[in-house]
Amino acid sequence: MTILVTGATGTVGRQVVEQLVKRGADVRALVxxxxxxxxxxxxxxxxxxxxxxxxxxxxLSGVSTLFLLNAVVADEFTQALIALNLARDAGIERIVYLSVIHSDRYPNVPHFAGKFAVERMIEQLGLTATILRPAYFINNDVTIKDVVTSHGIYPMPIGSKGLAMIDARDVGEIAAIELLRxxxxxxxxxxxxxNLVGPETLTGPDVAAIWTDVLGRPIAFPGNDTAGFEHSLRQFMPGWMAYDMRLMGERFLTEGMLPDAGDVERLTTLLGRPLRxxxxxxxxxAAAV
Incomplete structure (x- = not known):
């Protein structure tokens, strides 16, 4: 009985692999x-x-369970469809797919819409799967830690509706638990x-206040400039991806990423501990600065 993990060296995938190994599973990684x-x-x-x-x-040969994780790339949708079709051909009846929360509510955001289409394929083909729908990864903010610590601002345009941010380590552990189930x-x-959510729903000012408290100096939230956000992202990612992220940010402002009733309690029970x-x-x- 072997579990195949795709995206096995990424932020979430490596956590899934480590948690599965910790639990004695036979793991195979596609790299x-x-x-x-x-x-x-x-x-x-x-x-x-x-x-x-x-x-x-x-x-996929000899695999009993598949963890399907696709990176945000231009052909993400094609990748997922090929993987799921091949898994079905191989007779794999145990699948865990990493989607995104509110994939059905962000219809104009490319990587959300693609994941929702994959969910529809899974459902319409009758594949026996768990679809994990994580909210914003707390760990995304590693990329802007220098802006926070050196310039005193929290620059992410996350708005005032609130995001139920989750730690990628919790995502990986929950995925491993579900794969083994x-x-x-x-x-x-x-x-x-x-839905995979964190213990609290945070706005831009909320996050800036946390940084202020942790660092012991004022950290400002300058607002929700999604155009500026796209411009900044274009310095280190393709234009199409930066625009995709801008569209996501605009949905943060209008929709937020709110948990459903009972989500936090369900995940806390599943983990047997509080969410990070x-x-x-x-x-x-802050301790590493």
């Missing part, structure tokens, strides 16, 4: 470059990617969707 794959001892490695049909067929089930389990907070993340960053 682009085995020489750079820093995975725990005992993890099987298959070289390839989600557009390499032959490599993916080989990776499906793996160990005597029969394939029905389709299920689970933004304050804990900020404190870790």
């Amino acid at each position: 682009r470059d085995p020489a750079k794959a820093n995975v725990p001892a005992g993890v099987g490695i298959v070289q390839g990617d989600l557009l390499d049909v032959d490599a993916l067929r080989a990776a 499906r793996e160990k089930s005597a029969a394939a389990l029905p389709l299920e969707r689970i 907070s933004y304050r804990a993340f900020a404190s870790e960053i």
